[in-house]
Amino acid sequence: TQLLEQSPQFLSIQEGENLTVYCNSSSVFSSLQWYRQEPGEGPVLLVTVVTGGEVKKLKRLTFQFGDARKDSSLHITAAQPGDTGLYLCAGVRGSTLGRLYFGRGTQLTVWP
Amino acid sequence: EADIYQTPRYLVIGTGKKITLECSQTMGHDKMYWYQQDPGMELHLIHYSYGVNSTEKGDLSSESTVSRIRTEHFPLTLESARPSHTSQYLCASRGVSGRAGEQYFGPGTRLTVT
Numbered sequence: 001t002q003l004l005e006q007s008p009q010f011l012s013i014q015e016g017e018n019l020t021v022y023c024n025s026s027s028v029f030s031s032l033q034w035y036r037q038e039p040g041e042g043p044v045l046l047v048t049v050v051t052g053g054e055v056k057k058l059k060r061l062t063f064q065f066g067d068a069r070k071d072s073s074l075h076i077t078a079a080q081p082g083d084t085g086l087y088l089c090a091g092v093r094g095s096t097l098g099r100l101y102f103g104r105g106t107q108l109t110v111w112p
Numbered sequence: 113e114a115d116i117y118q119t120p121r122y123l124v125i126g127t128g129k130k131i132t133l134e135c136s137q138t139m140g141h142d143k144m145y146w147y148q149q150d151p152g153m154e155l156h157l158i159h160y161s162y163g164v165n166s167t168e169k170g171d172l173s174s175e176s177t178v179s180r181i182r183t184e185h186f187p188l189t190l191e192s193a194r195p196s197h198t199s200q201y202l203c204a205s206r207g208v209s210g211r212a213g214e215q216y217f218g219p220g221t222r223l224t225v226t
Binding site: 002045103 | 145170214
């Protein structure tokens with residue numbers, strides 16, 4: 001059973017379009033991270049959210065943690081080809097010292 | 113910028129060979145992890161360590177073993193490689209100051225067993 005469900009699994013869009021990726025669970029998380037992974041490389045941390053309802057912005061990327069801390073979303077405004085990659089959400093349950101649970105990722109392709 | 117390294121980056125090896133995948137970090141992190149990643153699948157935790165001489169198995173059953181003799185070094189060994197071991201192996205680390213569970217990943221080792 002997948003603890004974190006990401007949708008969509010694949011997303012192919014044109015440069016300049018907006019998009020939203022979702023990360024959902026029936027479990028409560030004490031924190032949630034978003035990573036981006038490029039082919040042949042390890043995931044790179046983008047952001048951490050810890051408070052229900054928290055919104056963080058990273059240039060054209062906006063991350064939101066659900067009020068109940070069970071879900072999160074990543075919104076990209078005016079996508080660029082450089083945004084292409086696998087976007088992974090991962091969460092910690094219970095103690096912040098706990099292990100990370102990963103979703104299966106959303107593969108984003110942005111065409112010029 | 114995280115300083116965590118993995119070697120080799122790519123490895124093609126025959127069935128039955130013994131292999132060791134190296135992972136080193138220069139950040140002084142206590143916690144280190146090994147994940148296995150296949151296309152379209154989530155990262156599976158196969159081993160972790162919370163410090164020197166501490167190692168535990170993760171969720172995914174693995175025939176590999178790990179050791180943690182030094183803080184900075186967390187190698188993974190397969191005594192007898194099989195085609196089912198073909199996968200991407202990712203090493204990660206996390207320090208005590210790591211807020212809310214963030215982990216820093218190495219570039220990975222792509223293993224192919226023929």
